[in-house]
Amino acid sequence: MSLASDRAAETDRAAFFIDGRWATPSSTRTHIAIEAATGEVLGSARLGAESDIDAAVAAARTALDQGPWGKTTAVERAAAMTRFADALEARATEISTLVSRENGMPIGLSNAFNGVAPAALLRMYADWITDFPLEETRASALGSTIVRREPVGVVAAITPWNYPQILAMTKIAPALAAGCTVVLKPAPETALDSYILADAALEAGLPAGVLNIVLADREVGSYLVSHPGVDKVAFTGSTAAGRSIGAECGRLIRRVTLELGGKSASIVLDDADLDTFVQGLDSASLMNNSQTCTTQSRILAPRSRYDEVVDAVASYASAMTVGNPLDPTVTCGPMASESQLARVKHFIDVGVASGARLVTGGGSPRGADRGWFVEPTVFADVKNSDELAREEVFGPVLAVIPYDGDDDAVKIANDSNYGLAGSVWTADESRGLDIARRVRTGTIGINYYNLDLGAPFGGMKDSGIGRELGPEALSNYLEYKSIFASSAMIDE
Structure with missing residues (x-):
């Protein structure tokens, strides 16, 4: 044969x-x-x-x-x-x-x-x-x-x-x-x-x-x-x-x-090391082309460092290698289906229509004349009440949301129908642990997010x-x- x-x-x-x-x-x-x-x-x-x-x-x-x-x-x-x-x-x-x-x-x-x-x-x-x-x-x-x-x-x-x-x-x-x-x-x-x-x-x-x-x-x-x-x-x-x-x-x-599903929040505290945060974006927010229920697509950034966080997220997303997933150098593959690609593009349109600022991405990668590819996309100036911050996209579309102080960050993180995952990024792990305990979610990481097969996994709320x-x-x-x-x- x-x-x-x-x-x-x-x-x-x-x-x-x-x-x-x-x-x-x-x-x-x-x-x-x-x-x-x-x-x-x-x-x-x-x-x-x-x-x-x-x-x-x-x-x-x-x-x-x-x-x-x-x-x-x-x-x-x-x-x-x-x-x-x-x-x-x-x-x-x-x-x-x-x-x-x-x-x-x-x-x-x-x-x-x-x-x-x-x-x-x-x-x-x-x-x-x-x-x-x-x-x-x-x-x-x-x-x-x-x-x-x-x-x-x-x-x-x-x-x-x-x-x-x-x-x-x-x-x-x-x-x-x-x-x-x-x-x-x-x-x-x-x-x-x-x-x-x-x-x-x-x-x-x-x-x-x-x-x-x-x-x-x-x-x-x-x-x-x-x-x-x-x-x-x-x-x-x-x-x-x-x-x-x-x-x-x-x-x-x-x-x-x-x-x-989930619409999880990644909370960047004002003392966070941005290099550590950026290194963790792949597993926390962009793993499997963000076709992951634990995707932390809401990036909560302190106003004092807001532009810095937006730039860091956008730089990482724009540098991702989009292409055939069988190529080991590729970091973002295609969406799983034509209908899934259409869903992601719909939410990009929703973000643009809401008045959020499109920082990077939003279209098809250069040379992607076949397959279901979309550029990793970052929106800034998103309000937590926006549809882009409420609904699960299930694709590489991140929304950066500003906050004022730790209590406000927790409030925004919890202001969601979902509660599956999350992360806290800080130089002070005890402070991060305090924040993590206050976020109503089934799993949350401090300075990284990776599932532990030996620990229970699941969600709260929806x-x-x-x-x-x-x-x-x-x-x-x-x-x-x-x-x-x-x-x-x-x-x-």
Whole structure:
């Protein structure tokens, strides 16, 4: 077989991973994948129907209730997860490259988040579950009580396109560790890399039905959310979609975690070292072409140093290398889709119309005659009440907002419907810590912003419900049961 036909076999997928095997879809509808940097066809994948969801949920239900997974010990699950990690590691380069072609993520970042991190999460939760007390006995007034932690059941995991592999694994790894089974519905925009995840699960010998993967559109995804065989929904995506999912789970009294959008603030204090701040802009505000829910797109600058901060942010943004994400020297790739590019351009127009000062960017990069590219863009003189400061852009558009004093900075940072991330930049870490404690957000960094896989991650307000990552994420996939027993029974 030629190299060209090998590549076609990898990027044209016409089956779903259900019950431990490749299953023929019941629908002939197909998603055409477009490469973000070129606008050319990358591959295709079949879109599922409700009957495909039924089959996947049934397989997960059987694996949990009747199959081997529901009877496994924590040690046995950990061993399976370790094999899964090994199989993913062997495919790390393939996965990372494909994701970069799908959504425009710079390859160095993709190597970390789509290549390395998923296997690391599997190993981390495998280690934790072997030492996690799934049963404990407590003395009670009439004997003893066994407090038992049991798997919540079948999990519907619904993931977005911006960090497809790690965001899938933030759900899969703790769910498998807890003893749950999973039906994963990836986003169509990054459909192709999910098949490599299935290839790894198959090679690792995960029991049939433990992990099932069905690509589907929003309508069929809604069917999965409300499916009677599902016990819990774990969703990452937009706040608008999260509202709908949360409402449905509330109606059904179904367990749910929602990791949603953000409009986070980066607070530059008057004593900040601007070199440190600028060095941190990539991870805090421009990571993955700012197609990141934690993007700190509101830069709060003290009036005493306002022009200095504006110049620093603009200089950094204008110096970014925009281009094909497979080039390791590129620091800003394309938007993930044509519709996403249109959204970003809309918000640039909104900023201009608001009277904010366009400092740099705002157009298409020179020579970008194909693909979905936009220049990193900085607006100054933005008011926190402006639409540009209220709505999530999900692209490289930063708004620099002036403030007067620490209390005003905290007030502006908290004046948002969102509360997912943030950062404080200061020469006085204790002062920064005081500010960080006052900002109502799920995560915040002092003089840097990088996620810690071992610590809980999630948002307040419209940024979500529940937490992923860290040992705390295990609780999302466990139910508590109290068994009242006599002391004599416990002693035996």
